[in-house]
Amino acid sequence: MNSVPTGIKISVSGIVQGVGFRPFVYATATRLQLTGSVWNSSKGVEIELFGHQHQLDQFLTDLKTQLPILARIDHIETNTIPHQELSGFSIKDSQAEEGQFLPVSPDMSICSDCLQELFDTKNRRYRYPFINCTNCGPRFSIIKNIPYDRPLTTMAKFKLCPSCQAEYDNPLDRRFHAQPVACADCGPRMQFIVQGEIIGKFEGAITTARQFIEDGKIIAIKGLGGYHLACDASNEEVVQKLRERKKRSDRPFALMGFDLETIRKFCEVNDAETAILQSPQHPIVLLPKKDDCSLPEALAPTQNHLGFMLPYTPLHYLLLESDEGFPEVLVMTSGNLSDEPIAYEDEDARIRLSEIADGFLVHNRPIHMRVDDSVVRLVEQKPYFLRRSRGYAPDPIVLNNEIPQMLACGAELKNTFCLSRGHYAFLSHHIGDLENYETLSSFENG
Ligand SMILES: [Zn+2]
Ligand SMILES: [Zn+2]
Structure with missing residues (x-):
């Protein structure tokens, strides 16, 4: 086509930082042979593009229809600018502006690509409990300030190893500028602590935690947005003990089942409930108990519903991995005494939960913002929030x-x-x- 090349400046606002938006813009512009640049600002993302009108139109269509899964555009503004002769497309550094603000992405459950890598023996992050990418993982709970850049998150203290750095710097990699990116060489690590003493590290921490659960003990687990208290949901005695220690008279406990099939053994799950259980947010969903549900009544006295969620972090998958003798459903209730907010700071958790938990499964990635699990109930296929929080x-x-x-x-x-x-x-x-x-x-x- 012989049209005269032109330029446009596009300003995008919405959830566009920390969700793989700039790599998506880079890949789309490169595919359409457009030149220019993209950068994060305090308002969102700014793009300057140069090329022929039909290519620019195609870019705008793709921008709206092929977004990364966690991104959301609330507003787009486009203005024509003079054409510039450039040799390619680039991603520039963030530019902060005074007085501006930007929505921050919520914390999201592990994506299918990361989950596949977690259990791939050949992957360098095989069984690494903090695997994440631009499509999943912690966000709101680790962000101290905007723009969303690693030095302004609780990941700042973990220096990237050369392999992670290479992924972080490659615009075509799923981990390009994924701020919480890490691996076993450079990232956060697990410990299992009993009465102030470390009795398990790394994978051993998880193995010990599983043994405690199997033995009918209660453990505190540091998760994404706070601490959980966990135990074997099928063991009536330990469920009662947790209820007494937590001073939670008759309120229902949240449950986590390894997979959908497990949850279906105990509750009725329709298509809409399945969809929301498996959504990137992975909330707790209140589900009608089956008549022959074999789980103890003490989990949710007098209730005909149970609150179930699926594992939403890599750590949960490792913790709940099915094995003979290991429970298929765990109680995963907020780490607090009845009516208090969930504990999220390590020292505070150790003080407040020491009377409740027999052991602590912890890690050294600080949680900046406490975020409870969300609770949803579907009424006529529509979600109603009982608690709108994580995700x-x-x-x-x-x-x-x-x-x-x-x-x-x-x-x-x-x-x-x-x-x-x-x-x-x-x-x-x-x-x-x-x-x-x-x-x-x-x-x-x-
Ligand atoms: Zn991922
Ligand atoms: Zn690394």
């Missing part, structure tokens, strides 16, 4: 009109708050009941 917070609700900045403080019980800015209403993660000092502090920090 969803801090994803804002996009409003039709811009509104003034406002803070809505929420109620005393089951508190969440909401902050509005421009076209966004940011709902906080689940805070809890404010009558409690711990919870009130969490509200103030949030």
